[in-house]
Amino acid sequence: MDGRKRPPSYYKYKKNHPPIAMTLTTELKEMLDAVKGERSYGVAAQEIIKKELIPALEIKKQLEVAKEAECAACKEEMQKEIQKQMASISQFIIPCPRCKGPMIVSEKNAIWRTEIYPIILAAFRGSLCDKCTKRDRLKQLFKT
Numbered sequence: 001m002d003g004r005k006r007p008p009s010y011y012k013y014k015k016n017h018p019p020i021a022m023t024l025t026t027e028l029k030e031m032l033d034a035v036k037g038e039r040s041y042g043v044a045a046q047e048i049i050k051k052e053l054i055p056a057l058e059i060k061k062q063l064e065v066a067k068e069a070e071c072a073a074c075k076e077e078m079q080k081e082i083q084k085q086m087a088s089i090s091q092f093i094i095p096c097p098r099c100k101g102p103m104i105v106s107e108k109n110a111i112w113r114t115e116i117y118p119i120i121l122a123a124f125r126g127s128l129c130d131k132c133t134k135r136d137r138l139k140q141l142f143k144t
Contacts, residue, residue, distance in 0.1 A: 022045075032044060032045070035048070056142075060142070074128075074129050074131060074132055077129070093105070
């Protein structure tokens, strides 16, 4: 501030229209001069920014909406698939930690829900379905 007393409308205007400063290379300034015509630098810069940012923001919103929808659908689909797979598993054999003899584990074991099932879910927690993998690749393309 320069120490002057200003009316409230000044502060309201500054809040709603925050000023920004830019430093351009000589080459970029010459390009801006060629494009701006009779308009001020501020108006020309606003038009350029709007032309570029609005489509980019719309793409970003679409990706976020798609991500939420796909992730919700993906999680639901994954849970159903896991439950179906788990239901089809009647038993499997693993070596005993002490004697290395066969140990039969099934959903009838007392520790199935509390210990085994959470470990199986954790093992696949970082995995993504094909839809989410493709979405992430698209997201990386637009991230530049």
